[in-house]
Amino acid sequence: MTRSFSLAVVPGDGIGPEVTAQALQVLNLVAADHDAAFSSTEYDLGAKRWHATGETLPDSVLEEIRGHDAILLGAVGDPSVPSGVLERGLLLKLRFALDHYVNLRPSKLFPGVPTPLANPGAIDFVVVREGTEGPYVGNGGAIRVGTPHELATEVSINTAYGVERVVRDAFARAQARPRKKLTLVHKNNVLVHAGHLWTRTVDAVATEFPDVAVDYLHVDAATIFLVTDPARFDVIVTDNLFGDILTDLAAAITGGIGLAASGNVNPDRTAPSMFEPVHGSAPDIAGQHKADPTAAILSGALLLEHLGLPEAAARISSAVEADIAERGAAPRSTEEVGGAIASRVAEGVAVG
Amino acid sequence: MTRSFSLAVVPGDGIGPEVTAQALQVLNLVAADHDAAFSSTEYDLGAKRWHATGETLPDSVLEEIRGHDAILLGAVGDPSVPSGVLERGLLLKLRFALDHYVNLRPSKLFPGVPTPLANPGAIDFVVVREGTEGPYVGNGGAIRVGTPHELATEVSINTAYGVERVVRDAFARAQARPRKKLTLVHKNNVLVHAGHLWTRTVDAVATEFPDVAVDYLHVDAATIFLVTDPARFDVIVTDNLFGDILTDLAAAITGGIGLAASGNVNPDRTAPSMFEPVHGSAPDIAGQHKADPTAAILSGALLLEHLGLPEAAARISSAVEADIAERGAAPRSTEEVGGAIASRVAEGVAVG
Ligand SMILES: CC(C)[C@H](C(=O)O)[C@@H](O)C(=O)O
Ligand SMILES: CC(C)[C@H](C(=O)O)[C@@H](O)C(=O)O
Numbered sequence A, B: 001m002t003r004s005f006s007l008a009v010v011p012g013d014g015i016g017p018e019v020t021a022q023a024l025q026v027l028n029l030v031a032a033d034h035d036a037a038f039s040s041t042e043y044d045l046g047a048k049r050w051h052a053t054g055e056t057l058p059d060s061v062l063e064e065i066r067g068h069d070a071i072l073l074g075a076v077g078d079p080s081v082p083s084g085v086l087e088r089g090l091l092l093k094l095r096f097a098l099d100h101y102v103n104l105r106p107s108k109l110f111p112g113v114p115t116p117l118a119n120p121g122a123i124d125f126v127v128v129r130e131g132t133e134g135p136y137v138g139n140g141g142a143i144r145v146g147t148p149h150e151l152a153t154e155v156s157i158n159t160a161y162g163v164e165r166v167v168r169d170a171f172a173r174a175q176a177r178p179r180k181k182l183t184l185v186h187k188n189n190v191l192v193h194a195g196h197l198w199t200r201t202v203d204a205v206a207t208e209f210p211d212v213a214v215d216y217l218h219v220d221a222a223t224i225f226l227v228t229d230p231a232r233f234d235v236i237v238t239d240n241l242f243g244d245i246l247t248d249l250a251a252a253i254t255g256g257i258g259l260a261a262s263g264n265v266n267p268d269r270t271a272p273s274m275f276e277p278v279h280g281s282a283p284d285i286a287g288q289h290k291a292d293p294t295a296a297i298l299s300g301a302l303l304l305e306h307l308g309l310p311e312a313a314a315r316i317s318s319a320v321e322a323d324i325a326e327r328g329a330a331p332r333s334t335e336e337v338g339g340a341i342a343s344r345v346a347e348g349v350a351v352g
Helices: A016-032 A047-053 A059-066 A085-097 A160-175 A192-206 A219-228 A240-253 A294-306 A310-325 A334-351 B016-032 B047-053 B059-066 B085-097 B160-175 B192-206 B219-228 B240-253 B294-306 B310-325 B334-351
Strands: A003-012 A036-042 A070-075 A102-108 A124-130 A134-143 A151-159 A181-186 A213-218 A235-238 A261-265 A273-277 B003-012 B036-042 B070-075 B102-108 B124-130 B134-143 B151-159 B181-186 B213-218 B235-238 B261-265 B273-277
Touching: A003 A016, A003 A059, A003 A085, A016 A036, A016 A070, A016 A294, A016 A310, A016 A334, A047 A085, A059 A085, A070 A085, A070 A294, A085 A134, A102 A240, A124 A160, A124 A240, A134 A240, A134 B151, A134 B192, A151 A160, A151 A192, A151 B134, A151 B192, A160 A181, A160 A192, A160 A235, A181 A192, A181 A219, A181 A240, A192 A213, A192 B134, A192 B151, A213 A219, A219 A240, A219 B240, A235 A240, A240 B219, A261 A294, A273 A294, A294 A310, A294 A334, A310 A334, B003 B016, B003 B059, B016 B036, B016 B070, B016 B294, B016 B310, B016 B334, B047 B085, B059 B085, B070 B085, B070 B294, B085 B134, B102 B240, B124 B160, B124 B240, B134 B240, B151 B160, B151 B192, B160 B181, B160 B192, B160 B235, B181 B192, B181 B219, B181 B240, B192 B213, B213 B219, B219 B240, B235 B240, B261 B294, B273 B294, B294 B310, B294 B334, B310 B334
Parallel strands: A003 A036, A003 A070, A070 A273, A124 A235, A181 A213, A181 A235, B003 B036, B003 B070, B070 B273, B124 B235, B181 B213, B181 B235
Antiparallel strands: A102 A124, A102 A261, A134 A151, A151 B151, A261 A273, B102 B124, B102 B261, B134 B151, B261 B273
């Protein structure tokens, strides 16, 4: 029996469409072999649409997208659009409207991957970044804009409800991993109100997970450990903004954002989850067939896992790992990388 | 003619007193040779005082400190005190009350210093971190604390007045450096109100400094460049929280927080500026004579520069650089490192 899944595909801006095409190709290939089939609907959201119509994410489109089983997103943002318009109006609107409260960002240093660190050690951790609160809520404003008396605020909103659910999710993930370790990252010596809520919540939920070891790091100290001893991390749980910062750094030490996948997960499944590379739209190299589609393809693996197809997901991860291990110094095009990974996935079919 | 300067010394907690003693010794040594003399008043602020009296920084003490020419601070914070009490009540209170709007943090990779990066390149930049606004203002609160309906906020406050003065200071510093390059770091695609104020201010002030090259990076991308291409940076100007995060990472890639100095500068000289190592109180190694006093000593060099004694400052920097170049693998005590640097400073006297 074939399970059918509907995908909403948002290729977006810059290199988004190029890398999304490769991810979709790999997804379709592996699905066929695991009694699954994808039907995709593409949504032309992004810079072009905004220029043409002024729309970022119309309500009707959001409702259509909501009807799908999952979302595959490329990248959003373009220099021709004022900074923040597409990020807030499209990407963050999707994350918030669809209650993607677990922003899942695994970091693993695959063998053979060049890292800027001299002695990286065995890096294999996952950041559980809160996705629907914190300084990302868009609760800020400005008065007397453009005058010498301008005042601009940004309000970080944190609720027990919002913090507890993501902390519980992170504990469950830590418990399911061999090392069973959770690190809370915050800045509770300065942002005392939000920080103490996070700290107390972790302390409270910890009693339900007695086999998980817990520690705490200030965000500034966490960046130090990410370059001096990244192997110390197993699961990190943190706020939306700190998670944004830490996961770019985490990507950098594990081979760059060309490899970093992410899932915007709604664990309660009240709305579709969304999978996207950590990288941005990279308009400087768009259309040049230079973009590395690996992060998009690995985001596809996270999507498969979320849809209950862990073996199909593992097939993609193994294919990527094998491809990475044999990457030479010679540059390959987006299509060559995607094709090479697709072939390995297909080989996996034959021998698997 | 000998110039006399009064120093308020706040050794603080943990390793603070140990490293401050070494910094003071070096300061006094070099001053004597540059027609300067320091008189110091020590203030027993920190964890002990808080436990004994409940006080962090009484107004009367703040006013006394205000009467000095500069402040030398060790480190603040202790696990026996609830997180935030000393940080907010003492360290940040000093920075805010004395209008330390330029939090100056140079990062230089000295020859011979071990760095976690495989190919660090020539790292030599300075972060100008805003020190009196942003998410550090303490404008937040919580309701229904400890209940499932708790809500906690943190408000980032940004004013044209506050942003412009630090941006102008950063431009002036960039202009005085050979490369004349300024990078604004923010997150203006998400924190649009504060971010656009920062971006517009940099654009406006840039017209007064036509010879300074300006670029912009999102904070997440900046962490990537700090590990993949730190040599690209010359002067970074950024908000209080982003500056906190970036400067710990910057310290990590240039040999660790044991070497990172900082100045909390009031460029208008309406109150004394304060000099302190970037590192914390490290209670785990306090009293063990293990702490590296180099960061405190280099903070003393920044203090001398601020007081108009650049040659004395350079003597300390050279002595530190020479000491670092010859550091072996064998661990040295706090006193040994301080003594070695002091001897080199003294040698500098003889030959200089
Ligand atoms: C594009 C931007 C809004 C986004 C974020 O800040 O979350 C990106 O940096 C990410 O990490 O997914
Ligand atoms: C101790 C803490 C309040 C402080 C800060 O966050 O500014 C420290 O991390 C620093 O960088 O000086």
